[in-house]
Amino acid sequence: MFTFNSDGTMTRNHSLYPNTAATPDPNDDTIALSKDVPVNQSNNTWVRIFLPRQALDSSTDTKFPLVVYTHGGGLLLLSAATKIYHDLCSEIASRVPAIIVSVDYRLAPEHRLPAAYDDAVEVLQWVKTTQEHWLRQYADFSSCFIMGDSGGGNIAYHAALQAAAQVDDLLPLKIKGLILLKPFFGGVKRTESELRLANQPILPPPQTDFTWQLALPIGADRDHEYSNPIVGGGSKFLDQFRLLGWKVMVTGGSEDTLFDRQVELAKLMEQKGVNVVSYFDDSPHDMIGDPVKLEALYVNIKKFISS
Template sequence: MSAQTVPQPLVIDPFKLLHLTLNPDGTLSRNPAVYLTVEATPDPNHPTPVLSKDIPINPSKSTRARIYLPRQALDFLSPPATKLPLIVYYHGGGFILSSVDSIYCHDFCVNIAAEIPAVIVSTGYRLAPEHRLPAAYDDAVEALYSIKSSSEDWLVKYADFSNCFLMGTSAGGNIAYHAGLRAATVVDELLPLRIRGLILHQPFFSGVQRSGSELRNMNVPVFPLAVADMMWDLSLPAGADRDHEFCNPMVEGGSKLLVKVKSEGWRVVIIGCEGDLLVDRQKELVKLMEEKGVEVVGHFTVGGYHGVELLDVSRAKAMYVIIKDFLSSPKLATLA
């Protein structure tokens, strides 16, 4: 992209845009009237195709998870051979926003659970800047240990622990990646939970040097570059820049832990779109994984915007097909 075609950044106050106040002590005040939440529906008599219930992960950290169970499982899944795949999901929000009961996260998990079908465990984590990275990664891995030893009825009866995938959207995709790298080094400790792969939905990565898509899409209204930069400023360890390994997966030739992902035979799918300012970083990650010998495929569609599958029904349905094929196929060639 030539200097003549690079757009100039709009003057945007990301705090005002997101209805946030940065307090003098470095914490954030988040407007609850804007960030709506929804209660779980654990009652089997509730007329919903997917039931949900909350379970604690670590009360001392106030972390918890929400389990999503397709109603059909209650009628048809008595034999162990028919258990559903297990997806451990990490929500987005730039590491600073949202929770397992945020309405967009709840609805998204309901739809995935129904469409695949699968048992979804949407796990929460502590938010920045009150808890900067790697706190979210610590909580993400802690949730895996909690799930693997859980006696929760919905998990024991209906989830196939030997067929588990880590999935995340945006910042959650970043968390799924880094939690996955850690989990690949402790596979025996996580048994009977056996992770088979990663589903990275528009994962949140960046770097000090601007990518082409960051420059092209810097002023998109849904997720402008100024907001992304603010989120990294608030979530990275104090004093770190965007070339920290938490933010830029390409640093020093990529994580040495990818060799463990390869040796475990995990499969990875990265889903994005050209209208997202993050797309070039996601494509770089696909290439990096290919070079490391990881079985990976990238699915990048034209147009769109960051989080498009959370709002556009047709785009969401297309993504459900990709995920369903990914979970059921031993080879990624069918997704290409």
């Protein structure tokens, strides 16, 4: 999937997870339209915006919830153009329905954390000021959600912490909640699920350790707040979620090595008085490989956003 080079860069094999082009033409047979828009050309960051076909119905002037999405890939891999994420965002856009702004953020190790967090927050700032037609015409800026899966769930969480500290600066964008799909967190001490699933082919502990080694600031261990929100010090900012009335959805699977960390984070937020909705099942980390569970995920996301 990748080769780590001696100069601190990575050579990525894109054949396993190929990219796909955006689909902006309303005459194409797609469940959602999409287009790519640059955000910061200096950092080569951009977004892929997904527009549900319902927005093209000329008989309604309905505004749709706005979701800022950060893709998975362990902070090291993949893109907003990766086909599995293009398809996932298209489905969410169509089924909720919602406008999805999928963030193509900078990857580690070339750009270690907090670069990806900064990119996600910059997209929130970009959304509030952009004159991009699909957003101005169809998005409900008073109903914004930050969402991410796996490594993107980690980014979404930390971007939300930053956003919670600058809500007035984000107006007229109003964030209503946070959706963390099997978020990627770590820690020095092994959890029960990491020990129990040590031989799990998807994200075994040595692989997650190596990922954090490449993604964290040089010299930081896995109890850094970017990796471990339980002991790393980042939890002190969670009170702001409660004060703002944000709600948080967390998903996890008991066959995921990261399961205990996802449960711990949900419990921590509940202890802070945050309104948390948890969906835990018996799945592994891969959330895209099971069509039945994926179908349930779409239903749960729609219920959460519309509640």
